[in-house]
Amino acid sequence: MSTTMHDGIASSGRAGDSHVLRPGELDLSHKVILYLEDISVSFDGFKALNNLSLTIDAGELRAIIGPNGAGKTTMMDVITGKTRPDSGKAFFGQTLDLTRMNEPEIAHAGIGRKFQKPTIFENHSVFENLELAMKTDKRVWKSLFAQLSGEERDRVSDTLKRIRLQTEADRPAGLLSHGQKQWLEIGMLLMQEPRLLLLDEPVAGMTDEETERTAELFVSLAGQHSLVVVEHDMSFVEALGGQVTVLHEGSVLAEGSLAKVQADPRVIEVYLGR
Numbered sequence: 001m002s003t004t005m006h007d008g009i010a011s012s013g014r015a016g017d018s019h020v021l022r023p024g025e026l027d028l029s030h031k032v033i034l035y036l037e038d039i040s041v042s043f044d045g046f047k048a049l050n051n052l053s054l055t056i057d058a059g060e061l062r063a064i065i066g067p068n069g070a071g072k073t074t075m076m077d078v079i080t081g082k083t084r085p086d087s088g089k090a091f092f093g094q095t096l097d098l099t100r101m102n103e104p105e106i107a108h109a110g111i112g113r114k115f116q117k118p119t120i121f122e123n124h125s126v127f128e129n130l131e132l133a134m135k136t137d138k139r140v141w142k143s144l145f146a147q148l149s150g151e152e153r154d155r156v157s158d159t160l161k162r163i164r165l166q167t168e169a170d171r172p173a174g175l176l177s178h179g180q181k182q183w184l185e186i187g188m189l190l191m192q193e194p195r196l197l198l199l200d201e202p203v204a205g206m207t208d209e210e211t212e213r214t215a216e217l218f219v220s221l222a223g224q225h226s227l228v229v230v231e232h233d234m235s236f237v238e239a240l241g242g243q244v245t246v247l248h249e250g251s252v253l254a255e256g257s258l259a260k261v262q263a264d265p266r267v268i269e270v271y272l273g274r
């Protein structure tokens with residue numbers, strides 16, 4: 001193993017530590033929540049990811065852009081354990097090696113992913129959807145008839161407020177607008193208290209107003225959560241206001257503010273100028 005930021009960092013028992021980490025607990029002592037180094041993934045000899053390296057700080061809101069086929073989805077698949085890299089390192093915090101964990105373990109460790117298509121329970125109310133997402137017991141009816149504690153009820157209410165669906169709490173989720181369904185699914189992810197949220201084209205199909213509200217929501221979540229947002233909508237990326245990573249042919253082509261990457265001739269050539 002070559003020398004990296006991860007070498008020599010134990011997850012527990014360091015002399016002088018005020019907080020001793022339990023096994024599996026997220027170690028953010030270096031303020032980095034996600035660390036990818038030289039990740040490569042091949043499909044039938046084609047390199048979907050080609051020595052991809054990326055670092056996301058704790059609390060950061062990062063946008064990932066890039067042309068079709070750049071490797072954005074494959075990168076998310078590697079982070080969530082759906083795809084194993086052929087080579088490279090992937091760490092969650094300092095100590096959790098994502099390449100050695102399966103999908104449920106990674107989700108349990110605190111990485112939540114939202115796919116493009118909402119997967120909500122259409123026949124249940126908005127409130128019940130959030131309630132179900134919080135429950136560890138996923139058997140729907142058992143969960144629904146169990147009494148919520150006051151604290152759990154407060155958590156659902158806080159999340160309803162956060163995703164701006166307080167007035168829709170008792171409506172069947174199937175009756176929500178497309179944008180509201182997306183927010184509900186984000187709310188369901190939040191109920192599981194993820195540390196890192198991966199969001200795949202969250203504003204696709206949204207109205208301009210919904211897109212603006214989604215940007216506000218993400219900005220409000222940053223700090224407490226870390227967010228990695230794959231998106232093609234540049235006005236949305238601009239509204240997020242964070243660092244932007246441009247992927248191209250499975251590697252990082254450019255990184256920086258949106259203005260900086262948009263002015264980069266390589267980016268203009270491969271992506272924005274097309």
Ligand SMILES: Nc1ncnc2c1ncn2[C@@H]1O[C@H](COP(=O)(O)OP(=O)(O)OP(=O)(O)O)[C@@H](O)[C@H]1O
Nearest residue numbers: 043044047048066067068069070071072073074075
């Ligand atoms: N399971 C697979 N088998 C073969 N090739 C794949 C597989 N998954 C992805 N690829 C290929 O890898 C490349 C990267 O795909 P990926 O979906 O990661 O790109 P993307 O940046 O998410 O693109 P888009 O913006 O279109 O979603 C593409 O050329 C794609 O065809």
